[in-house]
Amino acid sequence: xxxxxxxxxxxxxxxxxxxxxxxxxxxxxxxxxxxxxxxxxxxxxxxxxxxxxxxxxxxxxxxxxxxxxxxxxxxxxxxxxxxxxxxxxxxxxxxxxxxxxxxxxxxxxxxxxxxxxxxxxxxxxxxxxxxxxxxxxxxxxxxxxxxxxxxxxxxxxxxxxxxxxxxxxxxxxxxxxxxxxxxxxxxxxxxxxxxxxxxxxxxxxxxxxxxxxxxxxxxxxxxxxxxxxxxxxxxxxxxxxxxxxxxxxxxxxxxxxxxxxxxxxxxxxxxxxxxxxxxxxxxxxxxxxxxxxxxxxxxxxxxxxxxxxxxxxxxxxxxxxxxxxxxxxxxxxxxxxxxxxxxxxxxxxxxxxxxxxxxxxxxxxxxxxxxxxxxxxxxxxxxxxxxxxxxxxxxxxxxxxxxxxxxxxxxxxxxxxxxxxxxxxxxxxxxxxxxxxxxxxxxxxxxxxxxxxxxxxxxxxxxxxxxxxxxxxxxxxxxxxxxxxxxxxxxxxxxxxxxxxxxxxxxxxxxxxxxxxxxxxxxxxxxxxxxxxxxxxxxxxxxxxxxxxxxxxxxxxxxxxxxxxxxxxxxxxxxxxxxxxxxxxxxxxxxxxxxxxxxxxxxxxxxxxxxxxxxxxxxxxxxxxxxxxxxxxxxxxxxxxxxxxxxxxxxxxxxxxxxxxxxxxxxxxxxxxxxxxxxxxxxxxxxxxxxxxxxxxxxxxxxxxxxxxxxxxxxxxxxxxx
Amino acid sequence: xxxxxxxxxxxxxxxxxxxxxxxxxxxxxxxxxxxxxxxxxxxxxxxxxxxxxxxxxxxxxxxxxxxxxxxxxxxxxxxxxxxxxxxxxxxxxxxxxxxxxxxxxxxxxxxxxxxxxxxxxxxxxxxxxxxxxxxxxxxxxxxxxxxxxxxxxxx
Numbered sequence: 001x002x003x004x005x006x007x008x009x010x011x012x013x014x015x016x017x018x019x020x021x022x023x024x025x026x027x028x029x030x031x032x033x034x035x036x037x038x039x040x041x042x043x044x045x046x047x048x049x050x051x052x053x054x055x056x057x058x059x060x061x062x063x064x065x066x067x068x069x070x071x072x073x074x075x076x077x078x079x080x081x082x083x084x085x086x087x088x089x090x091x092x093x094x095x096x097x098x099x100x101x102x103x104x105x106x107x108x109x110x111x112x113x114x115x116x117x118x119x120x121x122x123x124x125x126x127x128x129x130x131x132x133x134x135x136x137x138x139x140x141x142x143x144x145x146x147x148x149x150x151x152x153x154x155x156x157x158x159x160x161x162x163x164x165x166x167x168x169x170x171x172x173x174x175x176x177x178x179x180x181x182x183x184x185x186x187x188x189x190x191x192x193x194x195x196x197x198x199x200x201x202x203x204x205x206x207x208x209x210x211x212x213x214x215x216x217x218x219x220x221x222x223x224x225x226x227x228x229x230x231x232x233x234x235x236x237x238x239x240x241x242x243x244x245x246x247x248x249x250x251x252x253x254x255x256x257x258x259x260x261x262x263x264x265x266x267x268x269x270x271x272x273x274x275x276x277x278x279x280x281x282x283x284x285x286x287x288x289x290x291x292x293x294x295x296x297x298x299x300x301x302x303x304x305x306x307x308x309x310x311x312x313x314x315x316x317x318x319x320x321x322x323x324x325x326x327x328x329x330x331x332x333x334x335x336x337x338x339x340x341x342x343x344x345x346x347x348x349x350x351x352x353x354x355x356x357x358x359x360x361x362x363x364x365x366x367x368x369x370x371x372x373x374x375x376x377x378x379x380x381x382x383x384x385x386x387x388x389x390x391x392x393x394x395x396x397x398x399x400x401x402x403x404x405x406x407x408x409x410x411x412x413x414x415x416x417x418x419x420x421x422x423x424x425x426x427x428x429x430x431x432x433x434x435x436x437x438x439x440x441x442x443x444x445x446x447x448x449x450x451x452x453x454x455x456x457x458x459x460x461x462x463x464x465x466x467x468x469x470x471x472x473x474x475x476x477x478x479x480x481x482x483x484x485x486x487x488x489x490x491x492x493x494x495x496x497x498x499x500x501x502x503x504x505x506x507x508x509x510x511x512x513x514x515x516x517x518x519x520x521x522x523x524x525x526x527x528x529x530x531x532x533x534x535x536x537x538x539x540x541x542x543x544x545x546x547x548x549x550x551x552x553x554x555x556x557x558x559x560x561x562x563x564x565x566x567x568x569x570x571x572x573x574x575x576x577x578x579x580x581x582x583x584x585x586x587x588x589x590x591x592x593x594x595x596x597x598x599x600x601x602x603x604x605x606x607x608x609x610x611x612x613x614x615x616x617x618x619x620x621x622x623x624x625x626x627x628x629x630x631x632x633x634x635x636x637x638x639x640x641x642x643x644x645x646x647x648x649x650x651x652x653x654x655x656x657x658x659x660x661x662x663x664x665x666x667x668x669x670x671x672x673x674x675x676x677x678x679x680x681x682x683x684x685x686x687x688x689x690x691x692x693x694x695x696x697x698x699x700x701x702x703x704x705x706x707x708x709x710x711x712x713x714x715x716x717x718x719x720x721x722x
Numbered sequence: 723x724x725x726x727x728x729x730x731x732x733x734x735x736x737x738x739x740x741x742x743x744x745x746x747x748x749x750x751x752x753x754x755x756x757x758x759x760x761x762x763x764x765x766x767x768x769x770x771x772x773x774x775x776x777x778x779x780x781x782x783x784x785x786x787x788x789x790x791x792x793x794x795x796x797x798x799x800x801x802x803x804x805x806x807x808x809x810x811x812x813x814x815x816x817x818x819x820x821x822x823x824x825x826x827x828x829x830x831x832x833x834x835x836x837x838x839x840x841x842x843x844x845x846x847x848x849x850x851x852x853x854x855x856x857x858x859x860x861x862x863x864x865x866x867x868x869x870x871x872x873x874x875x876x877x
Binding site: 068069070071202203205206207209210211212214215216218219221227252270271272273344345346347348393394395396397398426428429623624627630631632633634635656657658662663664665666668671 | 738741742745748749750752754755757758759760761762764765767794795796798799804808811812815816817818819820821822823824827845846847849850851852853854855856857858859860861862
């Protein structure tokens, strides 16, 4: 189906967009762009911002956030449909327009798909939107029949009156329903009456993907479009000094070389020509003060944070750690390190834009269309209302495409320099790897004091790391603490009477950002490995040790027990195979993992089985949740075995997949997912799955070899994934 | 002028002979199924068939495809019927973000073209494309399912 980049809410802009579809072939998609479906049938009626109904009973549910494989484009509309009581088979999903969100006072609320919050943060207003629309449809039918609405009910896209069985379809009353005053306080269903939530539903975007019709940011094609490749200063934060374009002047296809403040763009008639020419542009950079920074100097700087007496923030203080530690029967101390990590979205960063007549149109793979829109407006110097961010599928996000928006500023700056011409900017993989906002490196010191029975009386952690919050969104830190940096330490749920958690904010020139699971991608490794050290020092079974300490934390305990039970904790294993366990909370969900591992004499780690438990409160689309847990396994195993960005002469040393290794299919272990939703709360799904994996595997490696892993990645310990 | 056949259609392109096939497909012929991931034949997102063989089109100069047959994901369905691999991909909900999947599917189709009943080891050896979302377990399941379908349609 051909769909236009039509904009229901701004007819003046339609001409260009319509033309682009006609010449460029448009985007063939299974879901739809803002307003397109509603426009197609003239009489389609918007009941509210989320629900549009066509006379032929097609139900259009809008989706406001982004789709990057997490499946929310299907599961969020399920929440609307559940309350709407519509026929899911007739549901079509279209993106809400970012431009319309500006003009309609954020009718669709937050558009960001970040922090595993699409479902948990929007579930209430989405269900309410469905229920409100349902009540309006029922009221309209009741009016038509001249009966009280209380005698009518809705199901499967029909309103029925009493036992008599008079029926009207949603499409027949949509027009009248839209004219009614929306009810203020609709009642949401009791979860036990859900029909759709909790059932596995096919993801809406998959068929197009499988046919090669899915359109990602990189696939946008516009009439007269040019292509840009860029080079950024290899040392983070450096500026352009000068360029010499003599070698590319007059070269076939090259339209322009643009010297910008911190990058150089070559604009050409195809991307390959632009990229090739860029290699022959001689560029002089002003690298600034950071040209000598190395991984070793950074480590020294972070170590300073561990030893410092000043500039330290306290994230949590229970009881008196110092006194309890001093009097402990047994003292344990350790240091843990987790490295910088790149996101490596398989689709490199990019942005297509046209700046024309004071308007800006942007096509980009973004996790936050509102942030993209604001960045485009600021870069072009136009009001927010003059910008549209057209929605496309993301070739991976993992946090890279949310907060930073550097690629949007670049793309719009290029388009502004080429005013009137659409330009598609695309990064190389090398730019993508070397100009990331990396998962922060973190150095952590831990101390614990046990009593004579081995029970922990005192726990201390100090985290020395760069603050994402202070350096990326540049927000002030409450009490000097970046919650991501101390995540899962400051909220330690274990029964330990004396706890002190400290944060040493140590910011460097290496850009850091949100990376799938962020602080919970590293601190649970530290916490749950150290917890294993305590259990080992106490001579206790690591599962039973945790159970005792979590006796008063029912959700943590529940998922720990469900996972251990599914894994058969305590039951005999084949010779040479050993278990490790871990448990943590992340993004409002509770997770646990049990790994069964053997390690051969060459350091090959075979993961025989990985059992992953998750309690997200409610499960909306179970098969999709399983997929997220499977994917989390690959993401975390990749990071823990190979992931490490090192710094030399102020720049990232790794550049592409030959030296920044990704896990392959042959390395995929058997992953068993245990969904244990306990109800009563809404937790995240896209990220929590990763949290318990690294410590479970490392604890199993300890059980197998006696070697305690205190720094990642495992390749630095001579270990690899078999 | 370089002539090549893409999904059964003949094209003449006026480009440098060293221009990678991937960029001729994407930017000259508007065939967007093959994706750019690394440019150094590591990730396989650009996988297409050249005379039936899977190749990483980011690292194949278009001159090497002159007068040859190129098949991309767009040409896989025949007479409106999805290829059994595509069907299995839908049945098992393989893709997540989907960016690598046209390459994965082309690699899987090539494998099954040579080996109607691949073992897990055969799949390990043939499927070296990177999936950042981590759909590997489902790719394996879907290949076995497609092999079964192919076997039953043959019989």
